[in-house]
Amino acid sequence: MSDHDLPGRVRLIGGEMPTWSDLESAWEPARSGAQLPILLAALAGRSRVLIAGPHEPDLIAAVAGAIDGELTCLVRSIPDARLLGETFDADAGDGRVRIVCGSLERFDDTGYDAVVALDDIVRLYSTEGPEPVFGTALADLRRLLTPDGLLVVMVNNELGVHRLTAEVQPEADESEPAWTRPADSDNSRPRGLADLAEQFGPGAAIWPVYPLPSAPVVAWGAAVGSVDRTEHAGLLAALSEPATRSLERARPTADVASLMLRVRWSGRLPEFAAGWLVVAGPGADRSPAPDDVVAWLATDQGEPFAVRLADGSPVLPDGSAVPAGWLLPDVLAQAVVAPDQAALRSAIRGYADWLATLSDVAPAPAGRVVLDAAGEHRVLALGGVGSTSVAKTADEQLLIAVADLVRRVERHGYRRTWPSHLTPAEAVAWVAAMRGTPVPDDVLRQVVAETGLDRPLDPRSGEPIAVEAAAERFEESNASRARWFETRLKAAETQLTTAWVEVEKARRAYRELARVDNARLRNRLKTAAKEAAPPGAKRIGRAVRTRLGRVKRLTRRLRG
Amino acid sequence: MDSSNHWYGHAHILAAYCGKDAARPPRINGVVQHGWNILHGFGPGHEPPAGFIKYVWSDVARRRGHLIGWRDYAVIGSPWAYLLAQETEQPKERSGTIFYPFHTWEQGSIEGDHGELIARIKEIEPGPVTVCLYWIEYDMPEVRSAYEDAGFRVICHGQRGTYWKGTDTRFLYKQLAELRRHKRVASNRLTTAIFYGASVGCEAGVYGPQMDFVEDRGGFDGKHYVQRLHPGLHGESIDPDLLAEVTRSELGLDQLLSPQELSYELGWSMA
Numbered sequence: 001m002s003d004h005d006l007p008g009r010v011r012l013i014g015g016e017m018p019t020w021s022d023l024e025s026a027w028e029p030a031r032s033g034a035q036l037p038i039l040l041a042a043l044a045g046r047s048r049v050l051i052a053g054p055h056e057p058d059l060i061a062a063v064a065g066a067i068d069g070e071l072t073c074l075v076r077s078i079p080d081a082r083l084l085g086e087t088f089d090a091d092a093g094d095g096r097v098r099i100v101c102g103s104l105e106r107f108d109d110t111g112y113d114a115v116v117a118l119d120d121i122v123r124l125y126s127t128e129g130p131e132p133v134f135g136t137a138l139a140d141l142r143r144l145l146t147p148d149g150l151l152v153v154m155v156n157n158e159l160g161v162h163r164l165t166a167e168v169q170p171e172a173d174e175s176e177p178a179w180t181r182p183a184d185s186d187n188s189r190p191r192g193l194a195d196l197a198e199q200f201g202p203g204a205a206i207w208p209v210y211p212l213p214s215a216p217v218v219a220w221g222a223a224v225g226s227v228d229r230t231e232h233a234g235l236l237a238a239l240s241e242p243a244t245r246s247l248e249r250a251r252p253t254a255d256v257a258s259l260m261l262r263v264r265w266s267g268r269l270p271e272f273a274a275g276w277l278v279v280a281g282p283g284a285d286r287s288p289a290p291d292d293v294v295a296w297l298a299t300d301q302g303e304p305f306a307v308r309l310a311d312g313s314p315v316l317p318d319g320s321a322v323p324a325g326w327l328l329p330d331v332l333a334q335a336v337v338a339p340d341q342a343a344l345r346s347a348i349r350g351y352a353d354w355l356a357t358l359s360d361v362a363p364a365p366a367g368r369v370v371l372d373a374a375g376e377h378r379v380l381a382l383g384g385v386g387s388t389s390v391a392k393t394a395d396e397q398l399l400i401a402v403a404d405l406v407r408r409v410e411r412h413g414y415r416r417t418w419p420s421h422l423t424p425a426e427a428v429a430w431v432a433a434m435r436g437t438p439v440p441d442d443v444l445r446q447v448v449a450e451t452g453l454d455r456p457l458d459p460r461s462g463e464p465i466a467v468e469a470a471a472e473r474f475e476e477s478n479a480s481r482a483r484w485f486e487t488r489l490k491a492a493e494t495q496l497t498t499a500w501v502e503v504e505k506a507r508r509a510y511r512e513l514a515r516v517d518n519a520r521l522r523n524r525l526k527t528a529a530k531e532a533a534p535p536g537a538k539r540i541g542r543a544v545r546t547r548l549g550r551v552k553r554l555t556r557r558l559r560g
Numbered sequence: 561m562d563s564s565n566h567w568y569g570h571a572h573i574l575a576a577y578c579g580k581d582a583a584r585p586p587r588i589n590g591v592v593q594h595g596w597n598i599l600h601g602f603g604p605g606h607e608p609p610a611g612f613i614k615y616v617w618s619d620v621a622r623r624r625g626h627l628i629g630w631r632d633y634a635v636i637g638s639p640w641a642y643l644l645a646q647e648t649e650q651p652k653e654r655s656g657t658i659f660y661p662f663h664t665w666e667q668g669s670i671e672g673d674h675g676e677l678i679a680r681i682k683e684i685e686p687g688p689v690t691v692c693l694y695w696i697e698y699d700m701p702e703v704r705s706a707y708e709d710a711g712f713r714v715i716c717h718g719q720r721g722t723y724w725k726g727t728d729t730r731f732l733y734k735q736l737a738e739l740r741r742h743k744r745v746a747s748n749r750l751t752t753a754i755f756y757g758a759s760v761g762c763e764a765g766v767y768g769p770q771m772d773f774v775e776d777r778g779g780f781d782g783k784h785y786v787q788r789l790h791p792g793l794h795g796e797s798i799d800p801d802l803l804a805e806v807t808r809s810e811l812g813l814d815q816l817l818s819p820q821e822l823s824y825e826l827g828w829s830m831a
Contacts, residue, residue, distance in 0.1 A: 127624050
């Protein structure tokens with residue numbers, strides 16, 4: 001029974017949302033990222049799998065390709081169900097994928113040996129269902145599992161870096177998907193590792209992910225706790241860097257890099273993660289989180305890769321040992337904000353001298369260079385997930401490093417070692433000159449232009465975005481009210497004109513009657529005229545004038 | 561400010577509850593939901609002006625409206641709930657069934673087989689049957705006589721009015737009196753009247769041939785949607801506990817504001 005023209009693989013169960021789409025909404029659905037290899041390993045060999053909530057079709061297709069049996073997708077939006085149905089119809093008609101549309105509490109199909117919810121639990125229930133409550137949702141998902149079934153859930157962390165850096169906090173979120181109370185007010189929601197262990201059991205594998213739960217760029221493994229965060233500060237910084245860059249694009253005003261640095265220094269990567277990927281259930285040991293994984297890292301260029309421990313020490317994907325030390329951009333930034341011009345000069349000169357010894361500088365951008373306590377520079381061979389700029393010469397590579405430093409300092413208003421009257425472009429030249437030999441002007445101009453430092457930085461108002469949005473809504477509301485009153489005013493003016501015509505007619509009639517020379521007859525005619533006259537013409541006129549006055553006063557007040 | 565506020569005497573009931581002149585209700589600072597529906601609280605094509613408050617019966621209407629970008633909602637409960645708060649006298653005895661055939665409206669029409677519906681009512685309902693027609697069908701001799709000829713008592717609660725004219729301000733009072741004297745309420749669609757009946761203790765049934773709107777309703781016919789949304793509220797005899805729970809939520813029976821707060825919400829505090 002369907003009142004919608006939907007693909008045959010779609011089944012409606014009630015509580016669907018007819019026009020809403022989670023896949024198109026302001027809150028992005030779960031996408032493939034660093035969580036994918038963990039998920040696929042956990043699902044390998046499973047034959048009946050449910051994916052609940054909004055997930056991008058590519059992610060669903062990856063799961064469908066990794067399992068042996070049938071895949072069911074539960075979504076609440078009819079447009080999303082239609083899109084998924086049509087996607088899999090077009091995709092060689094994969095008959096193993098079926099779509100169910102409705103609110104989770106109505107889904108009564110049980111016996112799944114794995115249930116996956118990578119979009120947290122908030123969007124499992126529709127507008128027609130109950131308010132999403134974590135504890136209830138967990139129970140609703142568990143009841144669908146076989147006794148040895150596996151549960152894979154991404155749990156949003158309301159204290160994660162994505163929240164700490166967000167300009168619009170949940171309390172101020174007026175976007176369309178935010179019709180429920182903020183997730184943080186749900187007391188059954190896990191707020192930390194202890195809560196996770198309590199709700200999912202001590203055997204559950206927990207992968208803290210950054211920078212967004214919907215799009216993890218890095219998923220930290222249990223082995224990160226065994227990595228010395230001072231000795232291998234450079235490795236941890238390099239593994240964090242793509243997530244930091246990704247979050248900076250989404251939060252252009254936030255100093256994500258500094259925040260991430262503090263999180264790493266404090267050893268609290270799990271606590272401030274954007275989300276936790278939890279793999280739980282009696283069957284979890286079939287595909288556990290390998291204890292040797294330090295992190296899975298998603299890349300723009302290819303499949304995610306892992307950095308692991310070998311004999312207690314981290315090794316790179318190519319099997320080589322990880323060089324100890326600090327990542328060069330952190331060294332430069334620390335020198336600037338100290339402010340320690342001598343330290344900055346030393347770091348710039350050391351990097352420039354080292355670059356000059358290399359036959360190929362392309363693999364040595366600052367974001368991939370580790371500097372140890374002895375001043376030795378070494379490349380951290382993590383592949384193409386670092387800086388987006390590729391330099392061909394040592395001059396170019398140095399200037400890119402300096403430009404990145406200047407942009408960071410200028411964007412976040414750091415204190416600095418160069419004069420404050422310098423433009424960003426002049427600051428690049430000033431810092432680059434610290435290497436002791438002249439920097440070619442043409443290369444300087446090229447790098448400054450390519451990094452956008454030849455233009456003024458985007459102006460920022462001091463007003464929080466949420467406050468600006470509230471003010472806009474206030475103005476729109478008043479404008480709309482004014483338009484409504486103007487419409488009513490025009491209608492009232494038309495009515496008034498009609499009323500005055502009627503009044504004038506009545507007056508003429510009275511004047512005619514006044515000329516009748518018989519008092520008794522005159523009075524009788526007046527009475528008859530009143531009865532025949534338009535109903536209460538004068539009363540209408542008075543009423544319209546009174547309302548007109550009110551409308552005018554209100555309109556003045558609203559405009560004023 | 562919106563003439564639909566006066567439909568069924570809603571503004572008058574709210575004014576009476578707030579101690580205002582019920583014969584001449586003050587202007588409401590927004591638009592009041594006028595019937596139970598599965599949309600944002602208002603009918604298809606009825607878009608309340610932005611900047612004014614949308615007064616809805618239950619939170620689910622607010623949620624649906626939020627999705628399409630509508631803001632400034634106030635969940636106040638239904639005027640019916642405020643009527644119940646004022647008219648507390650209970651009936652001494654109840655008998656029979658009052659049946660509300662799915663009806664047309666002022667700007668549309670429906671198609672369906674009244675004869676088939678009459679046969680179903682006779683088959684299901686054990687006691688005397690009152691059929692309540694909407695005023696449009698009540699004024700259609702062929703429809704009205706079909707039910708009268710079947711031996712049913714046929715009534716009409718009145719007109720809801722158009723642009724502040726012709727409103728039977730006692731509409732809901734009459735409906736309340738009728739519902740309280742019947743043991744059962746029934747319809748061939750899940751409609752407002754079923755919830756009204758349930759709110760005053762009627763047993764309920766939703767059965768019979770469902771009639772359809774003739775004109776296009778924005779490409780979406782809610783008939784099947786409602787059946788999936790409330791499958792337990794369809795049948796010759798509906799689970800009273802389930803119906804009571806849904807009724808409480810949909811009519812906002814637990815959402816009633818005090819007269820002082822409601823006056824403030826409706827923009828009457830200074831009136």
